[in-house]
Amino acid sequence: MSQSDPRYTIKGASEAQQQAVDLLASQFLLTDERLGSITKEFRRRMEEGLASDGRVLKMIPSYITQRPTGTEMGSFIAVDLGGTNLRVLRVTLDGSGGVSTDPQRFVLTEDAKSRSLFDFMAQCVETFLDDRNIRPTGLQPPIHMGLTFSYPVQQTSLNSGTLVQWTKGLNVPGCVGRDVVRLLQDALLRLGLRVKVAALVNDTVGTLLSAAYSDPTAQMGVILGTGTNAAYYEDEANVAKWKGEGGEIVLNMEWGAFDSDDFSVLPFTQHDIKLDRKSINPRKQAYEKMISGMYLGEIARNVMLWLADQRLLLDGRSSEVLNAMWSIDTAYLSAATVDDSPDLEEIQQIIEKTLNVPQSTLVDRQIFKIISILVGERSARLSAVGIVATLTKRPELLNKPINVGIDGSMYEHYPEFERIMAETVSHFIPPEQFKNVKFSLAKDGSGVGAAIAAMLATKEL
DSSP states (O other), X not given: OOTTOGGGOOTTOOHHHHHHHHHHHHHXXXXXXXXXXXXXXXXXXXXXXXXXXXXXXXXXXXXXXXXXXXOOEEEXXXXXXXXXXXXXXXXXXXXXXXXXXXXXXXXXXXXXXXXXXXXXXXXXXXXXXXXTTOOOOTTSOOEEEXXXXXXXXEXXXXXXXXXXXXXXXXXXXXXXXXXXHHXXXXXXXXXXXXXXXXXXXXXXXXXXXXXXXXXXXXXEEEEESSSEEEEEEEEGGGOTTSOOOSSEEEEEOOGGGTTTTTXXXXXXXXXXXXXXXXXXXXXXXXXHHHHXXXXXXXXXXXXXXXXXXXXSSGGGOOOHHHHSTTOSOHHXXXXXXXXXSTTOHHHHHIIIIISOOSOOOHHHHHHHXXXXXXXXXXXXXXXXHHXXXXXXXXXXGGGSOEEXXXXXXXXXXXXXXXXXXXXXXXXXXXXXXXXXXXXXXXXXXXXXXXXXXXXXXXXXX
16 A cells, blocks of 8 residues: 555654554555455355355355245234344334334343343343233233344254354353254243244344345345344255255355355454454354454454554553453444544544543544544455355346345444445446445344244244
8 A cells, every 4th residue: 555545644653653554554455356356255155055064154044935025914023132232122014015113122131141041031022021011811822923043043944943153242051052942932931921933033134034025126134233144035946955946045144254264365464363363253253353343343452552562553552441352342433434623532532531541642543543444444345245246146136126135333334334335346246237236224124024034934824
């Protein structure tokens, strides 16, 4: 990266500081050529996962083989377990592609994260039903509920699936290898609740179903938030490991795991390697760790400490807060990216108040802003890789309107993320096809999608 790029030229920086920033830019800014070769490998890994189980991209059949029409009606309950929160919601489908939701959010307790997760979930469902006075009595039929479970599950039917591993900071013992629907159903029974878990969906499958209810051209659901993943409609004939009937099936790609087996394709820097080594799941979720909101702050923190250790940032100073893993929230990077004040006051607040480093110079703040831009831009450009590989998997669909439903804080809130991602996708799809592609925010899609899956399950009964 040359110093001529004004975004990465720092007023008042020493030569050593500018050289370090130029090095970072050369590591984090990826050429289209580099992205093209990553996309090619991504596609190869997709094909492997379609052919057999146990591959790095799991390509898990969801057992959902229909598309919602948008005309279905009714109210359904859903439970959506994400990275840090649990949501219970009542979803009402209006029959013309419209959805209304009545959600209640619960923060996962430390005990739930490490021990009592399924009992905690059942208690939240009980609270939700009792607060609204809709708990079924002995004479009423049980409520059908959809469960969005945002962790790798080997689905065995529409309402059963075995937990493959925990990700995103959850680690409840005794659950891996067991059916998560059974675990929740048993916890509901312990509370005497007449609630049947009718459908299990991954959050990305939920996002796709939610987008498809409001727009039948939806082909892909993507999560770009705390974690990242995608699901899409595949022709059953292309899924060698699935004995379908010739229609379509939604596949949960589990794409966060891309390149986790050999670390050979993604643009790893020493800062990524350090993050991976110290994470609770080393050598797993390599793609997710470069893209998702949970990790970007930690990558930035590693970069800051690397610079500080060379006395190129904060005059070599740190703080107890800055020395602690995960102390930089990705929201701080978002704020830094758009701080255009003359003295970069927002960034000064972050460094001196939030991170508790006694003082910072304007050069320090400029460097923090550049780190934030680089980490965010790499995330957006790498996100495009998976989208391009998936959309071009069924190129015939690109000749007519096609919707990609996306949910998650990175896509919705990180400055310039959506623009950079879409622009990058446009470099790899011919213009006459790219004009058919629409990216839309499928907000809270994961929970709504679980309710739609419960609706599809009851339609099949």
